[in-house]
Amino acid sequence: MPKPNYAFEKRQRELAKKKKQDEKDARKREAREAAAAQEAIPASTPQEPRTPIEPPVPGPRVHRRQPS
Template sequence: MPITPNYAFEKRQRELAKKNKLEEKKARKRESTASTLDSTPAEPAHSTVLAPVAATEDAKGGPRVHRKRSP
């Protein structure tokens, strides 16, 4: 009787290898982000610069509204 391959075992081994590779990649990424955060000064996450009021409103004091022109 010939020996047949165990496809379920091979598939499981491929899945485990893929999972381990992904975990290693995540670990490398965590290490690289941790090292870059340690070496660079902390910067604010969001800028608090606001647009001037005159640039966002028209001369009448209301917000700009774009409407279709009638022919």
């Protein structure tokens, strides 16, 4: 009976893992590129002019009593 070649089996498992990870990375990359393309389209359309933001009006000052 032939001796099992564990090194070959391990290498095949490693190659399968690497292929699966590469496919996952490619899907993520495509999703990021699609999202970036979706964000770029509205940015090129004319937008309404923004009104200037007014600074907040300061409220009343509150003073705390000093302990005597």
